[in-house]
Amino acid sequence: MTDIKTVTVLGTGVLGSQIAYATAYAGFDVVAYDIDATALDKARERFDVLVATYEAQVEGATGGKAKDGLARITYSADLAEAVKDADLVIEAVPESLEIKRATWQTVGESAPERAIFATNSSTLLPSEFMEATGRPDRFLALHFANRIWVQNTAEVMGTAKTDPAVYETVVEFARSINMVPIEVKKEQAGYVLNSLLVPLLNAASALWVEGVADVETIDKTWRIATGAPMGPFQIFDVIGMVTPYNIARTSDEPSQQKFAEILKRDFIDQGKLGVASGEGFYSYPR
Template sequence: MVEPKIENVRKVLVVGAGAMGSQIGLVCALAGYDVAVQDISPEMLDKAKEQLSARLNRNVERDRNSREEADAAFGRMEFTTDLEEAARDADFVIEAAVEKLDVKRDLFARLDRLTPEHAVLATNSSTIESSRIADATGRPDRVCNMHFFNPALVMKCVEVVKNPETSEATVATTVALTERIGKEPVVLNKEVPGFVANRILHALANEAISLYENGVASFEDIDTACRSALGHPMGPFELMDLTGIDVAYYVRNVKYERSGDERDKPARSIVERYERGDLGRKTGKGWYTYDSSGRKVPS
């Protein structure tokens, strides 16, 4: 068995060119790595290319990158539908494909056959722990979660989550890569649903909803308390409107399906909004109401 080492990482393969994968690819390219972004959809690859190029142009206009840096980073990126070709010389894989267990298991089985033996196979999944994928490969010791936050170009935190078989060399390599691409690693020694940051966020949101449903305070005032007393950039209800009430609804249903605990079910006020189609900013109404330019309308 060949142990992974950060010194051997030259090329990163990102699987999935969606919201997360495309930005993760650019983060790695800006740090000097050769990057292949692979997707089954040529349209998603075209869209990713277009958005990243526009993003780099904006960075140059705002003096965040020089023209040379931006061009060099983009020049280090390739966009392809050919997994076999992209995986052949990949030293580190970050899988950011659609959140479906069977798709990820199939991908990891193929990546195990296609990549060099030393390559770490990491998944960016938010809800699928790598132990549920690792046994589809012949290298479970080189599999872990490497969980970025949205938008990946901006957010600093990356959670590195060990599964029971993840080797220390895999954790060390993943932590070192996280640092080299300018992010801050948070290592989880064991798998827990939601990992650390989202678990805390979820607990906060549930407490906020419970205070609201019990008539303790209005949701507007609870948001104010989180902003002005706790220093959060936005309150839990404002955040729910941004990420989508449908997401809040699905996440709680998945948690309930897995735990069977009635307390994990989506709260009444979430179900009501979900059933009315008041899904937050994207529908113009959630907890708050928004005008066509996305500004909050005073209630």
């Protein structure tokens, strides 16, 4: 059993909302933080969708259990207030080093001494901003995959300063919210999952933007040849377009810069964000 009782999740975007809801569904009290009332209204909509999703896809979630999880979530647009009673703070704010450092500085000044701090960052190493917390020994990465009720991995990755007891507590917490803990033994950009996945996605996007093959052909090739349930562009749709865009636009590879331009112009600016919006590289029922 974990000593963690109250969890604050910072950021209620696609993955942040999933983390918050999965934690509440598992029986924890959750504070969902975002920057303003508009963002929190969108979070409420995401949580309602997650309740319906769990009822349809998660065994045992019917009969009111999914809605019970929703009742354990409270909302805040005041960062200091949101973390003042937290045993664990999970950060899922935008992938900007400046934003993360500023966020964690406020958290470190406001959270109780017992609190454990975890970042869900997928592209930044925790050591790059651990000092902003003021408590690097209580800070580490806890990285989730999208659609966490199905792809239920939780990668736990500390820094050279992370207290081993804190690491073990987070491993146990991950297990307690129905995740499979993936213990990463040292800092690695991309953890285990993205170290495997990103080269695949980069190769697929390069094949497409260079005109080697179309989206359907690339996906079909991967599915048939490997037995995988999804092709890379189907995976892009699950991830959503914003994170791949942010990664591609900072790449030195011309094919990735071209891919970023296409994602921005033809997808993000058109509201085609993938599965979450009903359309991306493919269309999905709403």
